[in-house]
Structures are given as C-alpha cells and as structure tokens.
Amino acid sequence: xxxxxxxxxxxxxxxxxxxxxxxxxxxxxxxxxxxxxxxxxxxxxxxxxxxxxxxxxxxxxxxxxxxxxxxxxxxxxxxxxxxxxxxxxxxxxxxxxxxxxxxxxxxxxxxxxxxxxxxxxxxxxxxxxxxxxxxxxxxxxxxxxxxxxxxxxxxxxxxxxxxxxxxxxxxxxxxxxxxxxxxxxxxxxxxxxxxxxxxxxxxxxxxxxxxxxxxx
Numbered sequence: 663x664x665x666x667x668x669x670x671x672x673x674x675x676x677x678x679x680x681x682x683x684x685x686x687x688x689x690x691x692x693x694x695x696x697x698x699x700x701x702x703x704x705x706x707x708x709x710x711x712x713x714x715x716x717x718x719x720x721x722x723x724x725x726x727x728x729x730x731x732x733x734x735x736x737x738x739x740x741x742x743x744x745x746x747x748x749x750x751x752x753x754x755x756x757x758x759x760x761x762x763x764x765x766x767x768x769x770x771x772x773x774x775x776x777x778x779x780x781x782x783x784x785x786x787x788x789x790x791x792x793x794x795x796x797x798x799x800x801x802x803x804x805x806x807x808x809x810x811x812x813x814x815x816x817x818x819x820x821x822x823x824x825x826x827x828x829x830x831x832x833x834x835x836x837x838x839x840x841x842x843x844x845x846x847x848x849x850x851x852x853x854x855x856x857x858x859x860x861x862x863x864x865x866x867x868x869x870x871x872x873x874x875x876x877x878x
Contacts, residue, residue: 663827663873664814666797667691672841683844691841691869692763692794693718699759699792699873707754709741709784711762718761719744729753731760731784736769736776756786766872767795774813778874782823785876790826793872798865803834807865814872826873836866843867 672686675694700708700718709729710719719728723745730747732739743749760781766774781791798807811834818825836842843866 663825663871664811664818664829665827665871666830667695667794667841667869667871668839669841670839671695686841686844688796688843688867688869689763691843692796695794695869695871696761696763696792699761699790703759706758707756708759708761709757710744711760711765711781713744717744718763727754729757733765733777733780736773736780738780756789757784758786758789759792760785760789761792761794763794764796766793767797771809771813774810775817778814778817778823779820782874782876787876787878789876791872791874791876792826795870795872797868797870799834799836799868800865801835804865808834811870814870817874822876822878823874824877826875836868840866840868 671694672691675697676683676686676690681690696718700722703722704725707727707729708719708722709731710717711731711733713719713730719730722728728744730742730744732741740750741753743751743753766777769777778791785791797811798804803811812832815829815832817823818829
C-alpha cells in the first residue's frame with residue numbers, strides 16, 4: 663500500500679471513538695492508518711520505531727511481545743522490550759510487524775530507502791511493515807515531495823517485498839476526499855514552526871500510509 667488516509671476513514675473512526683472535529687489532527691490520522699493493521703493481532707512480535715510517551719503498543723502488550731526500535735536517521739541504534747526499554751534480553755530474531763508514526767517525514771530520499779531496507783531485514787518472511795507520516799501536496803506536485811513519494815514507490819521494485827493493498831498513481835495531486843489537517847491545527851503548527859508557513863499556505867497537510875510485506 664502507498665496511499666493517503668481518506669476522510670471517510672477518519673470520520674468513521676472519530677465517530678466510533680466519540681471525538682469532536684477539533685481532534686482530527688495529524689496524530690489522529692496517523693493512528694487510524696496504523697490501527698487497521700494492529701486490530702485483532704495476537705501472539706506476535708511487534709516493534710514500533712521511536713515510540714513516544716504514548717504508543718499504540720500500549721494496547722498490545724497483553725497478547726503480544728512488544729518492542730521499541732530506536733532509529734536515528736536511517737541507522738538502528740537499539741532494540742529493547744516495550745514498555746521497559748532498559749530490558750534488552752531475549753530479543754527476537756525477526757518481527758511479525760514493524761510500524762512507525764511520523765518518523766519517516768524527517769528522512770531524505772536516500773535515508774528513506776535505507777530505513778525501509780533496515781525494516782525489511784528485521785521482518786520474518788511474510789512479516790509486514792507499516793509507516794504513517796505527514797505529507798504536503800497541492801494541485802500539482804513539487805519536486806521535493808514527489809521525490810520523497812517516489813522513494814516509497816521505488817522500494818517495491820527492489821525485490822524481497824511487495825505492497826499490502828493498493829499503490830497510488832504517480833501524479834501526487836490532492837483530492838477532496840483526502841483527510842487533511844484543519845486550519846486551526848495548521849495555525850498551531852504555524853506558530854510552532856514559522857519557517858514552514860509558506861509551504862503550509864500552498865499545500866494540504868495529509869497523511870501518507872505505506873505498507874509492505876517481506877516475501878523472502
């Protein structure tokens with residue numbers, strides 16, 4: 663899969679959770695993108711890359727073995743048990759599922775390719791990796807974001823992995839059915855990082871979802 667979270671997915675999940683429209687921010691879009699792959703999973707080795715203070719791993723620890731993968735740029739720093747990150751004993755040789763939220767947005771095209779390969783190297787045969795990240799797109803693609811989008815698309819041509827679900831076309835154009843960050847949330851982002859203001863006024867802040875399966 664290489665596609666964007668759609669409004670109907672966000673609205674359905676928000677209605678089920680009893681959330682208000684003001685809570686449909688980028689963190690929410692990323693969580694629901696990942697949640698579809700976590701729902702009902704049991705007896706699995708699951709790792710999140712750079713989990714924060716709260717993690718979707720929290721709801722999986724009872725019926726699964728959960729781990730934190732600490733990654734800087736495209737380099738693996740450590741693997742530990744979650745939530746006790748000081749525990750690095752009895753680590754699995756491979757994982758059934760590796761996921762991340764908002765990690766790959768900080769990587770260059772070359773780092774994206776390396777990080778995807780790193781994840782694939784730590785998956786068992788048939789294991790899945792899922793990554794959700796913020797993206798900026800408009801009525802026509804900019805070279806910067808198109809290059810990053812193609813880094814994910816190109817990964818399916820390297821061998822050893824296959825997409826899980828549909829792969830979006832190469833045009834990379836915003837469509838009204840894509841879930842996007844509200845103006846109020848963007849205003850808060852504008853205040854936090856004013857150097858991004860011009861970009862945020864020209865493009866929509868959407869959520870890209872990438873999912874791939876190791877096949878060898």
